């Protein structure tokens with residue numbers, strides 16, 4: 245068949261978790277070009293935050309997205325702290341990393357389990373989710389919610405770990421090491437998974453650099469832009485870790501980066517628990533935010549997250565802007581998709597770990 | 606495939622991983638941020654919770670005999686901000702997660718309590734109470750003098766201070 249025609253995928257589609265609309269130009273079975281339309285879940289958050297005070301916005305930013313929910317308030321608070329000139333206590337810095345890395349591990353496991361779901365390997369998906377459930381229990385037991393940890397506050401963190409909680413955390417992390425090793429083995433060697441991921445959705449390194457993609461999407465193409473390493477914040481400069489890079493440039497490489505980062509996250513949590521200094525977890529009193537501007541960047545599970553906050557001396561921000569990783573990554577879909585089969589669209593889409601609700605805020 | 610069979614076999618031997626809820630018990634962590642619990646006898650009506658609540662679930666209103674605290678479950682996002690900032694722990698998240706309600710009961714899931722004022726121990730002005738939890742934040746030790754001063758309205762307190770120092 246030599247006919248070229250257009251297939252609409254989305255905005256509501258069984259293979260997509262979130263509403264986005266692809267206009268796919270196909271030639272026979274293979275994709276020739278793709279056009280992405282978005283804006284279906286716009287919530288006007290950037291306008292909303294201007295009507296709320298700085299303390300309410302810690303919670304509102306957390307509701308931007310569920311999977312990197314911790315990074316939004318984290319980054320927002322770092323920007324606000326820069327304006328206010330607040331230095332948080334050392335213990336709080338470690339606790340911030342612990343919360344963030346637990347979230348990262350859970351987020352990455354969610355993404356790879358979606359990959360298993362999309363390639364039709366459902367028992368692998370449930371098994372990955374089952375393993376992730378241990379982390380969900382950890383989050384629920386320590387922070388009080390499965391997704392929105394509410395860990396950070398302006399001037400420190402809202403939670404503290406006692407001896408028993410630390411023991412519990414270590415125990416649960418040890419519990420999932422073996423299952424994740426097994427799963428990683430299946431994701432990298434299983435015949436079905438390999439057939440559907442190897443050589444699929446190629447993003448050559450030059451294109452990754454040209455498009456400025458971020459997070460595991462970039463690291464799967466061998467581009468190191470891990471903010472934790474190149475622009476360390478809180479205590480990442482004191483922790484011992486190496487940026488994980490893969491050079492396969494395909495869906496498989498991106499999944500492997502994520503799986504290896506799960507181990508890295510567990511290791512970082514353990515390092516933080518070992519080095520956890522004593523002391524207070526917040527600065528005393530309620531913060532006063534003077535007039536000023538601040539920016540902050542962190543490495544969210546999906547890539548670099550950037551916040552800009554402008555305050556005018558009142559208790560509400562004058563302007564807030566955040567740039568989320570998916571915004572940069574979905575441009576890469578136009579490079580990844582052409583040449584692949586229609587059936588691979590959702591697999592490739594999933595490989596950038598898209599978060600539409602972040603992007604459209 | 607063989608790799609997966611070992612996992613499947615292990616799972617088979619382990620039995621179900623889900624809890625039989627609602628027919629049996631389920632695990633609820635102690636720290637779970639569920640429905641708000643409120644103790645009017647600890648509340649001083651400072652309004653911090655209303656100020657930090659992002660979803661407008663808490664409202665404090667003044668009326669003739671004091672203040673009124675109201676909370677509506679259906680608009681609460683269980684963020685825990687109110688409990689974190691409340692100076693006296695009068696409000697906090699309990700670990701009750703039973704938030705499902707019939708549509709007909711949607712507007713009944715509220716907390717509505719009066720924060721009673723007390724009379725100044727010297728004049729007849731009505732003032733908010735100073736509870737011990739609040740005094741403990743300000744003073745190392747809550748002595749009778751502290752308690753006595755806390756029972757006065759601001760005017761009488763000023764007057765008494767003046768009498769003590771200059772008369």
Ligand code: SF4
Nearest residue numbers: 648649651652654691
């Ligand atoms: S519940 Fe707490 S924060 Fe709210 S008004 Fe009462 S004392 Fe203040």
Ligand code: SF4
Nearest residue numbers: 658681682684685687
């Ligand atoms: S938990 Fe959050 S949303 Fe609910 S009443 Fe408290 S501050 Fe408001």
